[in-house]
Amino acid sequence: MTPVVLPIHSRSGGYRVAAGGSPVEALVRARGSGQVVVLVDAAVLRLHAEAFRQAFGPEVPILPVVASEQTKSYAAITPILESLLDAGVRRSTVLVAVGGGIIQDLAAFAATILLRGLTWRLVPTTLLAQCDSCIGAKSSINLGRHKNQLGTFHAPEEIHLSDGFLATLAEEDLRSGLGEVVKFHLLAGPDAFACIARRLREGIPADLSDLVVASLGIKRPYIEEDEFDRGIRNLLNYGHTFGHAFEVASDFSIPHGLAVALGMVAATRISAARGWCPEEHAREVEAVLAPLYRHHARTVAHASLEVMIAAMGRDKKNSADRQFVILTRGPGRMEKVQVDLMREIAPALGDFQAWLRRD
Numbered sequence: 001m002t003p004v005v006l007p008i009h010s011r012s013g014g015y016r017v018a019a020g021g022s023p024v025e026a027l028v029r030a031r032g033s034g035q036v037v038v039l040v041d042a043a044v045l046r047l048h049a050e051a052f053r054q055a056f057g058p059e060v061p062i063l064p065v066v067a068s069e070q071t072k073s074y075a076a077i078t079p080i081l082e083s084l085l086d087a088g089v090r091r092s093t094v095l096v097a098v099g100g101g102i103i104q105d106l107a108a109f110a111a112t113i114l115l116r117g118l119t120w121r122l123v124p125t126t127l128l129a130q131c132d133s134c135i136g137a138k139s140s141i142n143l144g145r146h147k148n149q150l151g152t153f154h155a156p157e158e159i160h161l162s163d164g165f166l167a168t169l170a171e172e173d174l175r176s177g178l179g180e181v182v183k184f185h186l187l188a189g190p191d192a193f194a195c196i197a198r199r200l201r202e203g204i205p206a207d208l209s210d211l212v213v214a215s216l217g218i219k220r221p222y223i224e225e226d227e228f229d230r231g232i233r234n235l236l237n238y239g240h241t242f243g244h245a246f247e248v249a250s251d252f253s254i255p256h257g258l259a260v261a262l263g264m265v266a267a268t269r270i271s272a273a274r275g276w277c278p279e280e281h282a283r284e285v286e287a288v289l290a291p292l293y294r295h296h297a298r299t300v301a302h303a304s305l306e307v308m309i310a311a312m313g314r315d316k317k318n319s320a321d322r323q324f325v326i327l328t329r330g331p332g333r334m335e336k337v338q339v340d341l342m343r344e345i346a347p348a349l350g351d352f353q354a355w356l357r358r359d
């Protein structure tokens with residue numbers, strides 16, 4: 001099958017996403033013809049063992065890694081770098097990463113520092129990684145209890161998608177990816193938002209490939225215009241400042257995309273309370289997102305407000321004395337706004353928690 005190709009312009013020369021075909025076809029495309037080493041999510045290797053057997057001969061080293069926030073850490077990088085060197089990695093070796101956002105972050109970080117920079121290719125296997133994190137070139141890893149505080153910009157050379165990987169994904173991880181899909185469609189404007197609202201009314205769509213390609217198409221101009229996240233790319237963070245606070249306060253028990261979904265509902269409600277958008281828009285956003293995040297609403301409703309506000313104070317968008325969040329004037333009209341965390345956001349988040357507890 002001929003894949004859909006999406007080129008991404010980047011200061012490092014550009015890279016491309018090829019979407020379509022079976023998991024074996026995506027792995028074969030990522031393998032290419034030179035020397036490769038594969039870093040793979042252990043669960044993906046187990047679930048798709050036959051595809052790996054067909055795509056890689058016995059000469060290709062395959063290193064499985066358990067995907068967890070503990071493995072996505074500075075401490076866990078050392079054994080991964082050692083295994084890569086033990087597997088015979090040289091500067092000409094291409095690192096092929098197969099997995100979700102966790103494997104992507106680890107591989108991108110390792111590829112940046114090993115032998116002063118390796119070429120790497122990515123086969124994202126979660127909806128979140130396919131529709132969002134696979135483009136944009138960021139890596140973030142944890143340093144002890146400081147989440148996502150180390151990182152680099154190092155784009156993969158190629159990204160190969162197959163929706164066949166999504167067939168084995170847990171429903172919770174599908175819903176998490178859909179949180180980001182909705183975010184992109186909200187950013188794209190009223191028509192795109194109405195379209196995703198309609199699609200999700202019947203539950204999780206059986207075929208997600210067009211939503212993945214549409215989401216990447218919406219994200220692309222933001223990262224091309226502002227590759228290093230100093231300006232317009234900040235808007236892709238809609239729902240994330242609140243979402244990150246919910247992740248921290250729940251000790252990361254809420255999957256990223258679902259924390260972002262709750263974060264978008266909070267941000268839209270706060271925007272409506274400021275008179276920036278109609279109450280009706282906040283209700284529409286909630287109606288689309290509640291079926292995705294409903295299992296986690298209680299956790300946020302009872303989370304510590306103090307912990308959430310402290311987490312928001314550490315957001316990467318902030319400067320030493322100024323705090324920012326992304327609010328909305330309606331679909332396609334997001335703005336980065338300076339806020340007073342204690343005076344405005346703390347009471348608004350308290351109201352949001354009371355609203356989540358309402359029934």
Ligand SMILES: NC(=O)c1ccc[n+]([C@@H]2O[C@H](COP(=O)([O-])OP(=O)(O)OC[C@H]3O[C@@H](n4cnc5c(N)ncnc54)[C@H](O)[C@@H]3O)[C@@H](O)[C@H]2O)c1
Binds near residue numbers: 103
């Ligand atoms: N670098 C970036 O730009 C960026 C952006 C967003 C999120 N992230 C990071 O990504 C991580 C979340 O990523 P994620 O949601 O993709 O999850 P993940 O990598 O944690 O994977 C989620 C779960 O799905 C399993 N899995 C992966 N693919 C599977 C498949 N095809 N079938 C069955 N199970 C599969 C994994 O083993 C894991 O248990 C977080 O650490 C977040 O900080 C990074």
Ligand SMILES: [Zn+2]
Binds near residue numbers: 180256
């Ligand atoms: Zn996100």
